[in-house]
Amino acid sequence: MSSNLYRNIVIATDGSANSRRAVSCGIEIAKLSGATVHVLYVVDTPSVISENWTACKETIHEVIMNDGKKILSKVKKIVEDSGVAVREVLLDGHPGDEIINFAENNNMDLIVMGTLGKTGFEKFLMGSVAEKVIRGSKVPVMVIRNGSSESLNV
DSSP: OSSSSSSEEEEEOOOHHHHHHHHHHHHHHHHTTOOOEEEEEEEEEHHHHTTTOOOOOHHHHHOOOOHHHHHHHHHHHHHHTTTTTEEEEEEEEEEHHHHHHHHHTTOSSEEEEEEOOOOOHHHHHHHOHHHHHHHHSSSOEEEEEEOOOOOOOO
C-alpha cells in the first residue's frame, strides 16, 4: 500500500551515525508512500575555506568534495538495497541554506535529517544546521535526534 502524501523526500546526510539513522527513517517513509529519495550532501566550503585563504584552496576543495561523493555513494547503495528509488545530490555552500533551497526549488514533500543535539554554549558557537532548516523551510522537516557521534567509514 502506498500513499500520495510524499512523492519526493530529501534526506540530508553528513555521514554521521545519526545521519544514518535519518536515512533509515527516510527509507521507511519512502517505502510506505512510494516516494523517490533524494540523498543530499552539502560540502560546507564556506566554513572550511576562507575567501582570503589561497594556499592549497583547490586541493582542499577537491578533498572535501571527494569525501562528500564517497558518503553519497554509500548512502545511495543503502537506499538502493532497500528497493527505494534514489537520486544523489552534491551541493556546495552553507548546508542549511542549500538544504532549504534544494527542497523548495525541487518540489520536495519532506526533509529528513539528523541533528547532533548540541545545546547551550556549544550550539551557540557552532550553530545548528537542523535548527536553521526547521526555522527557515517551507517544506516539512523531520529531525532525528542524536544518539552517537560515530561516522560512516569513508
